[in-house]
Amino acid sequence: xxxxxxxxxxxxxxxxxxxxxxxxxxxxxxxxxxxxxxxxxxxxxxxxxxxxxxxxxxxxxxxxxxxxxxxxxxxxxxxxxxxxxxxxxxxxxxxxxxxxxxxxxxxxxxxxxxxxxxxxxxxxxxxxxxxxxxxxxxxxxxxxxxxxxxxxxxxxxxxxxxxxxxxxxxxxxxxxxxxxxxxxxxxxxxxxxxxxxxxxxxxxxxxxxxxxxxxxxxxxxxxxxxxxxxxxxxxxxxxxxxxxxxxxxxxxxxxxxxxxxxxxxxxxxxxxxxxxxxxxxxxxxxxxxxxxxxx
Amino acid sequence: xxxxxxxxxxxxxxxxxxxxxxxxxxxxxxxxxxxxxxxxxxxxxxxxxxxxxxxxxxxxxxxxxxxxxxxxxxxxxxxxxxxxxxxxxxxxxxxxxxxxxxxxxxxxxxxxxxxxxxxxxxxxxxxxxxxxxxxxxxxxxxxxxxxxxxxxxxxxxxxxxxxxxxxxxxxxxxxxxxxxxxxxxxxxxxxxxxxxxxxxxxxxxxxxxxxxxxxxxxxxxxxxxxxxxxxxxxxxxxxxxxxxxxxxxxxxxxxxxxxxxxxxxxxxxxxxxxxxxxxxxxxxxxxxxxxxxxxxxxxxxxxxxxxxxxxxxxxxxxxxxxxxxxxxxxxxxxxxxxxxxxxxxxxxxxxxxxxxxxxxxxxxxxxxxxxxxxxxxxxxxx
Numbered sequence: 124x125x126x127x128x129x130x131x132x133x134x135x136x137x138x139x140x141x142x143x144x145x146x147x148x149x150x151x152x153x154x155x156x157x158x159x160x161x162x163x164x165x166x167x168x169x170x171x172x173x174x175x176x177x178x179x180x181x182x183x184x185x186x187x188x189x190x191x192x193x194x195x196x197x198x199x200x201x202x203x204x205x206x207x208x209x210x211x212x213x214x215x216x217x218x219x220x221x222x223x224x225x226x227x228x229x230x231x232x233x234x235x236x237x238x239x240x241x242x243x244x245x246x247x248x249x250x251x252x253x254x255x256x257x258x259x260x261x262x263x264x265x266x267x268x269x270x271x272x273x274x275x276x277x278x279x280x281x282x283x284x285x286x287x288x289x290x291x292x293x294x295x296x297x298x299x300x301x302x303x304x305x306x307x308x309x310x311x312x313x314x315x316x317x318x319x320x321x322x323x324x325x326x327x328x329x330x331x332x333x334x335x336x337x338x339x340x341x342x343x344x345x346x347x348x349x350x351x352x353x354x355x356x357x358x359x360x361x362x363x364x365x366x367x368x369x370x371x372x373x374x375x376x377x378x379x380x381x382x383x384x385x386x387x388x389x390x391x392x393x394x395x396x397x398x399x400x401x402x403x404x405x406x407x408x409x410x411x412x413x414x415x416x417x418x
Numbered sequence: 419x420x421x422x423x424x425x426x427x428x429x430x431x432x433x434x435x436x437x438x439x440x441x442x443x444x445x446x447x448x449x450x451x452x453x454x455x456x457x458x459x460x461x462x463x464x465x466x467x468x469x470x471x472x473x474x475x476x477x478x479x480x481x482x483x484x485x486x487x488x489x490x491x492x493x494x495x496x497x498x499x500x501x502x503x504x505x506x507x508x509x510x511x512x513x514x515x516x517x518x519x520x521x522x523x524x525x526x527x528x529x530x531x532x533x534x535x536x537x538x539x540x541x542x543x544x545x546x547x548x549x550x551x552x553x554x555x556x557x558x559x560x561x562x563x564x565x566x567x568x569x570x571x572x573x574x575x576x577x578x579x580x581x582x583x584x585x586x587x588x589x590x591x592x593x594x595x596x597x598x599x600x601x602x603x604x605x606x607x608x609x610x611x612x613x614x615x616x617x618x619x620x621x622x623x624x625x626x627x628x629x630x631x632x633x634x635x636x637x638x639x640x641x642x643x644x645x646x647x648x649x650x651x652x653x654x655x656x657x658x659x660x661x662x663x664x665x666x667x668x669x670x671x672x673x674x675x676x677x678x679x680x681x682x683x684x685x686x687x688x689x690x691x692x693x694x695x696x697x698x699x700x701x702x703x704x705x706x707x708x709x710x711x712x713x714x715x716x717x718x719x720x721x722x723x724x725x726x727x728x729x730x731x732x733x734x735x736x737x738x739x740x741x742x743x744x745x746x747x748x749x750x751x752x753x754x755x756x757x758x759x760x761x762x763x764x765x766x767x768x769x770x771x772x773x774x775x776x777x778x779x780x781x782x783x784x785x786x787x788x789x790x791x792x793x794x795x796x797x798x799x800x
């Protein structure tokens with residue numbers, strides 16, 4: 124408590140005299156590590172999987188040939204699929220650990236509160252309020268720790284990994300799964316796997332990239348998922364409710380951190396821009412293939 | 419014995435035409451390798467190599483046995499001789515040539531003064547030499563180049579690369595003297611005859627074929643059934659286990675079974691095959707090849723009762739449940755696959771809904787955020 128009080132004093136002090144900007148920790152190493160696994164496995168899965176979905180286009184043939192043939196692409200697809208299962212399980216373990224050990228509020232209050240990913244009434248209000256703000260019909264809603272589009276991103280990945288992961292596992296080991304379910308479920312699994320993957324790739328490479336990184340406030344990249352750090356100004360502007368609540372509770376200083384280093388910012392940009400490039404290539408490929416299929 | 423008979427024959431011939439040209443008379447002039455004449459502007463050699471002629475199968479005959487119009491000439495013969503008639507002796511071959519439509523002279527394939535029996539490895543119609551001999555007319559002048567195709571095909575490789583003279587050469591399929599175009603019903607390569615032609619070597623395969631559904635249809639109406647060459651190329655014949663065959667066999671089957679080819683290409687086996695991955699199943703893996711039968715025939719590989727074994731070839735441990743997978747399913751076809759269709763429809767709605775909502779959301783956000791940013795910038799300037 125003494126330490127926090129000291130920081131509180133420091134905070135008002137620096138605010139008053141306008142010293143260097145303060146930085147806060149938003150994502151810890153574990154979060155950043157899991158997101159790195161998501162980036163690597165997701166790009167890998169999309170690039171090794173889409174050629175099969177669009178196997179009749181020349182693009183797919185070239186891409187698969189570049190990877191050493193569709194057999195090799197299929198091998199790596201399974202490797203990236205295994206990484207996906209790894210981060211999914213690691214996340215579930217962390218979520219369980221959080222609920223059991225780290226949670227510092229009653230279960231229901233946490234579940235419906237700002238520190239959980241569960242969408243609740245506030246999120247619905249925020250969607251409406253945000254759209255009204257888009258249209259110039261109101262103030263921008265004040266967001267908390269997780270915005271509604273972030274919760275959607277999270278739940279979409281959660282749902283996506285569930286659907287794509289389970290259907291993928293079925294198609295990986297059909298002889299085993301045929302002991303449990305009839306063979307026509309593989310036909311269903313293929314449709315789910317393929318179209319859910321299209322949804323995921325299309326969503327991440329356009330909507331997620333824009334909402335999180337490319338929109339004018341963040342352009343060209345929001346480095347927070349790479350460096351873990353958010354500046355005080357951005358914290359106040361983007362997540363005023365969380366900022367104010369923590370300030371009132373006196374827990375804000377516990378999140379205070381050093382500014383991101385130049386090296387970490389450079390790495391964030393390198394990784395981010397590679398992901399943009401790959402995403403853009405894949406989006407163009409998907410659009411081209413979809414248009415070709417229409418003809 | 420033969421030599422005695424021949425000596426008698428020579429003596430008789432010499433006695434009966436003491437005044438006529440003898441072979442040695444001919445060689446007085448024709449052993450000169452500078453002897454030429456001009457035919458239609460080009461100089462052609464009139465030289466005959468006595469040694470080669472002597473070793474040829476006709477080496478024991480007199481020149482005048484073939485060049486009959488010289489027989490009664492005493493000194494110098496006419497510059498222009500009449501054509502020789504091989505048919506005087508080889509009447510069977512000549513009759514076949516007459517009936518067929520192959521516009522070649524005997525000498526085009528067999529040579530002239532150097533003719534050897536076809537069992538002699540120096541003969542132009544020795545098995546190893548046949549493709550080259552036919553190629554003097556048929557190579558590089560036709561599209562497709564059948565000789566080049568043959569050389570890269572299985573029969574050609576076995577013959578020319580592996581040197582196995584039992585491999586099929588041109589005349590094994592097209593005949594030697596009765597060479598006819600494929601559109602001639604009497605041709606060895608006519609649609610109705612091609613199976614028997616292949617059966618000369620591939621007897622076992624053709625027996626299997628006869629019991630298959632394709633063979634059954636062929637027995638009734640050859641025009642409606644696939645024959646050997648419908649699936650196996652005529653000249654550039656592939657080995658059925660080679661990638662080039664496995665990757666194209668689907669197209670060959672689809673040329674009749676169009677719908678099945680389409681639905682195959684839309685499912686996993688077909689997609690990876692389309693990408694060049696031959697370890698996946700192609701048509702013959704599930705349906706059989708020469709012994710192919712309709713799926714509802716209990717003996718068919720693809721009959722439901724046999725699928726555990728058929729799928730099990732690639733999927734060890736496949737059970738009855740496993741065989742309920744539908745390798746030709748088409749989820750666009752709501753009539754036959756209603757459940758797949760509705761799953762697909764649900765996914766389309768999910769995708770369209772998500773992209774429509776977030777597409778508009780993103781666009782509006784972009785506009786608003788851009789306005790705010792430019793306002794802040796101009797506001798900051800004050």
